[in-house]
Amino acid sequence: MPRPARLTPPPEMSETSLFQGLGATALKSVLAAAVETSLRAGETLFHQGDEASRLYLVVSGVVKLSQVAANGTQHVLRLMSAGDVIGCVAVFNRFPYPVTASVEEDATLISWAEPQFWHLMEDHPELMTNALRTVGQRTQEFVARLGEVNGATAEQKVARAVLRLARQAGIKEADGVRVGMTRQDLADMTGITYFTISRILSDWKRRELVEAGRREMLVRNPHALLLLSDGS
Amino acid sequence: MPRPARLTPPPEMSETSLFQGLGATALKSVLAAAVETSLRAGETLFHQGDEASRLYLVVSGVVKLSQVAANGTQHVLRLMSAGDVIGCVAVFNRFPYPVTASVEEDATLISWAEPQFWHLMEDHPELMTNALRTVGQRTQEFVARLGEVNGATAEQKVARAVLRLARQAGIKEADGVRVGMTRQDLADMTGITYFTISRILSDWKRRELVEAGRREMLVRNPHALLLLSDGS
DNA sequence: CGCTTATTTGAAGCCCCTCAAGCAATGTGG
DNA sequence: CCACATTGCTTGAGGGGCTTCAAATAAGCG
Structure with a gap:
């Protein structure tokens, strides 16, 4: 059940990589624009192929990103936990989500609608800088994994x-x-x-x-x- | 041999996805800050593990991105041609380049030093927006490939x-x-x-x-x- | 206790790798 | 222009790693 995110940021928020370098007032306004959601294990945040409408940040719990391949087999890409951003790749390109996000352990997340987050990034350039770094790290990780799967036993x-x-x-x-x-x-x-x-x-x-x-x-x-x- | 990039942008530059939405004067100043390089087939732009100091844009020719795995085998990740950006993932995170870039077909590239490109992105927000999208697409692509290699014959x-x-x-x-x-x-x-x-x-x-x-x-x-x- | 779900183990087979030859196209020097 | 090396490609035989299928065992749960 979505409800407005609490306005007093918990201390760890300022350490989240997405919010690095953001001043206290800026952080407050970014969080004020977010919506908080709590989900139980087994529930689904979004499905592979859904229109990418929201950007999520995991506050607590574990969310599983998985993909269904053409041959029907399921492939788990990554587990996301506190501080991880979900949906950044798809949202910034208006692609459909390339993965399904389902809750492994009861989780709390905050989220923003796509156009809203663009406005926030315009108002707070550090936010865009951080987003760029975040997406970059994600790519780095997948490139590394592509290299690893090759020839490995x-x-x-x-x-x-x-x-x-x-x-x-x-x-x-x-x-x-x-x-x-x-x-x-x-x-x-x-x-x-x-x-x-x-x-x-x-x-x-x-x-x-x-x-x-x-x-x-x-x-x-x-x-x-x-x-x-x-x-x- | 590096030399200043030509100041009059060739028409296709304005269609490059990295420069989408950039005004003519903005584009001119971004290009003015770039350095043009021409390389023959077989030459190397940078090696895997090198410090990521420059961001490249392919103007013409083909550049091969490859990776050497822990077991010593070489893996070709991608061929880059006109309009493609090379090094964006590493440069934005100050990671060493995760791949080796070598020239397949005689190529011309323009490039920017890392701190310089950050300044350009600050001056021209569209540039950062485009960079974000570009990196996102790259990630999307690798995620898709990770799914494909799995269980494929x-x-x-x-x-x-x-x-x-x-x-x-x-x-x-x-x-x-x-x-x-x-x-x-x-x-x-x-x-x-x-x-x-x-x-x-x-x-x-x-x-x-x-x-x-x-x-x-x-x-x-x-x-x-x-x-x-x-x-x- | 029985039912379901998770795990183990065995046996057979297939796909792909490895190693070993041989062939065919392209140069290269005499 | 031909001998000969080089490079790229093909094909075969053998073997290993992983999958598939089948069955048995163990652990939780009503």
């Missing part, structure tokens, strides 16, 4: 996916990082069947790199995975 | 690569589109060995979809390749 891809998950949505514990995901989730992130994922995880369990349970795993030795991910 | 990947080549650097002829490339080029673009590429092309020759010769091919039936590319 299944094990390397899974190692990278697990490390990315651990970084983006992992919980630090005494003896490792706990990550919640199913074998199917990893399969969707890597484009590998969950049979192969299972075999790889079984192998890692034998080598005591991880402890893998039902719908979760504990990464015991992230460094070893890092070595695996670029071939050692 | 070698034949589908090659079909897509050939179609992209035909669009970006093909010459229309009476009975098809002529494309200049070696099997190795296609291999670098798709991440497939040139043995497999050769087998696929031989098959296409048998089915009369293409005529393939040494260092070139004639695409007789682009539509059939399009069908192949998303699995039919």
Whole structure:
């Protein structure tokens, strides 16, 4: 249920990369123009192919960006959490959203309508500068990934996916990082069947790199995975 | 050999997407700040990992963006031709260039130093708007490709690569589109060995979809390749 | 306890890679 | 103009990695 965003910015807002360098009053007016939305896990923000009408910023929770390929398989592109901007690529070009955004963990987001955000960027040039940097980083990331998928073995891809998950949505514990995901989730992130994922995880369990349970795993030795991910 | 760019903008400059909406005087001052460079085929604009100091715009010719993966294999990301912007992602973030830019066909480019281009964008907001759109489109493209490589067969990947080549650097002829490339080029673009590429092309020759010769091919039936590319 | 869902494991097969030859087109020097 | 090297391409045989299909096991949940 959309409602006006709170006018008193929470302290972390000023640290969000999209708002870097924005003065307190400017930040206030940008936030005043936003709408706050709360969604439960499983709900959908927008679908692939929808007209890109709004730009979102994740305040809390986790949102999954996924894509359905021509052959019908689902591919998870990225998990977005606090501070991440969703929709920037599509909104600035008036393309339809190229991905589906669905909520993984109950999330709060703020959003702006597309024309409104253009006006805000005109009023606050730092905002446009930051948007440019943000989109640039996103591109950088995908270019890097395109390079990675090439010639990588299944094990390397899974190692990278697990490390990315651990970084983006992992919980630090005494003896490792706990990550919640199913074998199917990893399969969707890597484009590998969950049979192969299972075999790889079984192998890692034998080598005591991880402890893998039902719908979760504990990464015991992230460094070893890092070595695996670029071939050692 | 760098030298000042000509002050009288050639007519097509005003149609370049980076300069859309820019007034004639604004365009003139932006071009006045640029430096023109001419390079022969085989020369290199910058290397992957170099500090991103300049932003380039291709005036004529073809520039190849390629990446060397961790395992040492070269991967061609994209061919850039007239109107395309090179380096925008890295320059706006002060990252090192993520790719190597080398000249495929004798090229003329104009370029700006990074701080200078920021000033130009401040003076001419349309320029920043266009940059934002340009980077967005680039991201869109790579996201789409990430989705495509997934689960695609070698034949589908090659079909897509050939179609992209035909669009970006093909010459229309009476009975098809002529494309200049070696099997190795296609291999670098798709991440497939040139043995497999050769087998696929031989098959296409048998089915009369293409005529393939040494260092070139004639695409007789682009539509059939399009069908192949998303699995039919 | 039974039902559903997540995971494991095995066996067969296919696609693509690797390695090894050989061929065909294009130069190059005598 | 021909021998010969070079470069690009083709084709075959063998093998490995991942998928597919089938079945069994384990974990949660009413």
